[in-house]
Amino acid sequence: xxxxxxxxxxxxxxxxxxxxxxxxxxxxxxxxxxxxxxxxxxxxxxxxxxxxxxxxxxxxxxxxxxxxxxxxxxxxxxxxxxxxxxxxxxxxxxxxxxxxxxxxxxxxxxxxxxxxxxxxxxxxxxxxxxxxxxxxxxxxxxxxxxxxxxxxxxxxxxxxxxxxxxxxxxxxxxxxxxxxxxxxxxxxxxx
Numbered sequence: 052x053x054x055x056x057x058x059x060x061x062x063x064x065x066x067x068x069x070x071x072x073x074x075x076x077x078x079x080x081x082x083x084x085x086x087x088x089x090x091x092x093x094x095x096x097x098x099x100x101x102x103x104x105x106x107x108x109x110x111x112x113x114x115x116x117x118x119x120x121x122x123x124x125x126x127x128x129x130x131x132x133x134x135x136x137x138x139x140x141x142x143x144x145x146x147x148x149x150x151x152x153x154x155x156x157x158x159x160x161x162x163x164x165x166x167x168x169x170x171x172x173x174x175x176x177x178x179x180x181x182x183x184x185x186x187x188x189x190x191x192x193x194x195x196x197x198x199x200x201x202x203x204x205x206x207x208x209x210x211x212x213x214x215x216x217x218x219x220x221x222x223x224x225x226x227x228x229x230x231x232x233x234x235x236x237x238x239x240x241x242x
Contacts, residue, residue: 090206097199097210100145101220104197107140108222112193115154118231121182129182137195149198153179156240157190160225164192172198172213187231189240193224 111133114120120129133154138147151174167175174196185191197220201207207216228240
């Protein structure tokens with residue numbers, strides 16, 4: 052009878068022993084906590100990419116709006132100057148290879164501004180750059196699309212909508228160019 056009471060006492064004390072409870076609770080909560088923090092950081096980076104893209108689009112569109120790009124007398128083609136301006140603002144955060152853009156002359160502000168994107172996340176047509184048609188007083192469209200690649204495994208599959216865990220950011224600027232006609236050869240759109 053004494054031995055049985057001793058075993059019963061050990062069993063009861065084992066069930067009442069609370070050593071390691073915190074470690075078990077932490078191990079159960081650590082993974083969800085780390086995933087939440089990682090997803091929050093990833094989402095912040097995604098939003099920051101969108102904000103940087105907006106700024107880059109605004110800077111690059113300004114070179115067209117003021118006629119700087121159209122009247123550039125540098126040996127570099129205007130399309131390269133435009134892309135440099137986009138990449139310069141994007142810095143090291145936006146990968147230049149993942150930036151796509153359209154520069155297009157419109158007849159009016161109420162023109163159709165729809166866009167076609169293929170199943171891979173590329174805008175169609177692939178590259179549209181009608182800078183030679185945009186003169187003083189013209190209505191122009193500058194649309195820039197950036198393909199952001201998510202890095203967090205579970206988060207990427209939930210928020211990406213294109214292959215390779217990508218989601219697109221799009222920035223559009225529609226404006227009338229300033230009356231910068233300094234050369235007789237400038238196309239004229241002033242109404």
